[in-house]
Amino acid sequence: MSTAVLNNGVIHVSDQCKACDHCTSICPTGAIQGRLGEKHHIEIRKCINCGQCLINCPFGAIDDFSMVNERIRKALDNPHQFVVVQEAPAVRVALGEEFGLAPGTNVKNKMYAALRKLGFDKVYDTEFAADLTITEEGTELIHRVFNALGVPGFEHAGPLPQFTSCCPAWVKYAEDNYPQILPHISTAKSPQQMFGAVSKTYLAEKLSLDPGTIYSVSVMPCTAKKYECDRPEFIASGYKDVDAVMTTRELAQMIKTAGIDFVNLPDERADQFIGSSTGAATIFGVTGGVMEAALRTAYEVLSGEALGKVDFQAVRGLDPVREAVVEVPVKALGGKTLPVSVCIVTGTRYVAPIIEDVLADRSNYHFIEVMNCPGGCINGGGQPIRRDTY
Amino acid sequence: MHIFAEKAGMTRRQFLKGSGLLAVTVIVSGIFAKIGIDAFAAGDNYIAQRAAGLYSLDEKMALRKSHENPEIIEIYREFLSPGEEKYLSAKAHHLLHTKYGKNIPAFIEELKAPGQNENSHEAA
Numbered sequence: 001m002s003t004a005v006l007n008n009g010v011i012h013v014s015d016q017c018k019a020c021d022h023c024t025s026i027c028p029t030g031a032i033q034g035r036l037g038e039k040h041h042i043e044i045r046k047c048i049n050c051g052q053c054l055i056n057c058p059f060g061a062i063d064d065f066s067m068v069n070e071r072i073r074k075a076l077d078n079p080h081q082f083v084v085v086q087e088a089p090a091v092r093v094a095l096g097e098e099f100g101l102a103p104g105t106n107v108k109n110k111m112y113a114a115l116r117k118l119g120f121d122k123v124y125d126t127e128f129a130a131d132l133t134i135t136e137e138g139t140e141l142i143h144r145v146f147n148a149l150g151v152p153g154f155e156h157a158g159p160l161p162q163f164t165s166c167c168p169a170w171v172k173y174a175e176d177n178y179p180q181i182l183p184h185i186s187t188a189k190s191p192q193q194m195f196g197a198v199s200k201t202y203l204a205e206k207l208s209l210d211p212g213t214i215y216s217v218s219v220m221p222c223t224a225k226k227y228e229c230d231r232p233e234f235i236a237s238g239y240k241d242v243d244a245v246m247t248t249r250e251l252a253q254m255i256k257t258a259g260i261d262f263v264n265l266p267d268e269r270a271d272q273f274i275g276s277s278t279g280a281a282t283i284f285g286v287t288g289g290v291m292e293a294a295l296r297t298a299y300e301v302l303s304g305e306a307l308g309k310v311d312f313q314a315v316r317g318l319d320p321v322r323e324a325v326v327e328v329p330v331k332a333l334g335g336k337t338l339p340v341s342v343c344i345v346t347g348t349r350y351v352a353p354i355i356e357d358v359l360a361d362r363s364n365y366h367f368i369e370v371m372n373c374p375g376g377c378i379n380g381g382g383q384p385i386r387r388d389t390y
Numbered sequence: 391m392h393i394f395a396e397k398a399g400m401t402r403r404q405f406l407k408g409s410g411l412l413a414v415t416v417i418v419s420g421i422f423a424k425i426g427i428d429a430f431a432a433g434d435n436y437i438a439q440r441a442a443g444l445y446s447l448d449e450k451m452a453l454r455k456s457h458e459n460p461e462i463i464e465i466y467r468e469f470l471s472p473g474e475e476k477y478l479s480a481k482a483h484h485l486l487h488t489k490y491g492k493n494i495p496a497f498i499e500e501l502k503a504p505g506q507n508e509n510s511h512e513a514a
Binding site: 090092093094103104105106108128131132133134136138139165171175179182185187188189193194201202234235236272275276278279280283285286289293297300307310316318374378386 | 446453465470497
């Protein structure tokens with residue numbers, strides 16, 4: 001039921017818990033309770049559903065709430081339901097690990113083929129919605145910058161700096177701990193939710209379908225996306241944006257259960273209308289990627305010039321907090337150069353001082369990307385578990 | 391008295407026994423440290439490999455900027471802002487944007503009873 005995730009949380013400690021206390025050092029919010037030698041439990045109100053404890057538990061004693069049997073299989077078995085699926089960028093470079101391939105191997109085209117074999121009616125891509133997120137969130141940033149510069153006509157734009165809104169663990173952390181910072185978070189929905197809204201409106205029109213018969217599923221590297229899809233406000237189309245979420249691990253399990261020879265599948269493509277994407281969308285899966293994608297579009301829109309080199313090396317890397325300044329010539333200001341100051345945070349435990357600076361008016365940043373998991377979605381709580389690291 | 395007197399220095403046998411034990415301890419702890427370091431490096435390594443996988447996919451894509459995606463251009467021109475490519479159009483705002491925290495209950499009411507409070511979306 002849709003309230004299960006909201007009331008009980010996504011992440012649970014099983015009886016396999018050996019009370020080793022490793023998870024309490026991993027949890028970014030201090031949500032895991034229990035003394036050394038005592039079975040631990042998760043305090044739902046503090047938990048941001050990120051699943052970092054789950055992928056780092058040496059005993060495999062932490063589980064996530066599954067929607068596979070109760071929702072996804074039932075929809076696939078129902079002939080009256082038109083089941084569409086989206087997959088996040090980070091899934092395609094980790095799914096192969098479950099079938100013996102090296103980390104980082106791109107299995108995008110085999111993943112599309114496997115989803116068709118599993119019975120999904122149409123196979124699309126979250127990357128389309130990531131591109132849509134950039135045009136919306138990037139434009140929102142430009143409006144906030146214009147508002148701050150006093151350009152007439154942008155008085156209704158929100159304050160600077162703007163924080164990204166793609167990561168549902170980060171959004172819940174902000175809501176739980178820093179409600180004063182919420183006007184700084186982009187109002188743009190995450191790519192997952194944008195895809196859902198578009199699948200029940202634009203896609204229904206394009207395919208001449210009753211939106212009520214469309215069942216929208218997503219494959220995510222993330223456990224917090226299960227919580228996000230059940231949040232009650234995602235109903236702008238008149239329907240629930242996303243009906244069910246499975247993790248990379250759960251997709252691998254479905255493929256194995258169905259007896260599909262994954263590595264020998266033919267390469268296939270995503271379906272038309274909401275299935276194509278750009279490289280900017282692909283890098284959403286790694287820390288700094290949303291920032292880089294936004295800079296590519298914002299630079300061209302603000303300057304009116306084509307960007308020669310699209311790589312912004314300054315925002316890349318795996319350090320938990322990184323910053324950069326990008327000089328952007330702004331056409332609307334007569335070509336005056338604006339130094340756009342950006343910050344990237346990967347790991348929610350590092351974000352508090354940055355929020356404190358913003359609230360105390362000490363921050364010079366324009367745009368701040370926050371991803372809960374160290375390294376970004378590629379290291380999300382729904383990704384294949386690397387037991388070889390213990 | 392001589393019962394408690396200690397003999398000065400140590401025998402050759404005692405020296406070999408002591409240094410042998412010390413050497414074994416150093417080697418064994420070195421092996422454990424190496425295992426630990428490798429495990430730590432491997433832990434970081436697969437994250438870096440997945441990141442490299444995404445960056446190399448990005449480089450191979452024909453288009454690398456979101457606003458150049460032909461299906462993005464099409465969804466604005468046909469659906470979100472008919473006839474033009476207007477980001478943050480009213481329809482885009484309605485379908486693709488949200489609210490947070492204490493603003494959510496009123497936002498849900500607004501979505502369930504459309505038309506009553508249409509211009510309120512500008513306030514974040």
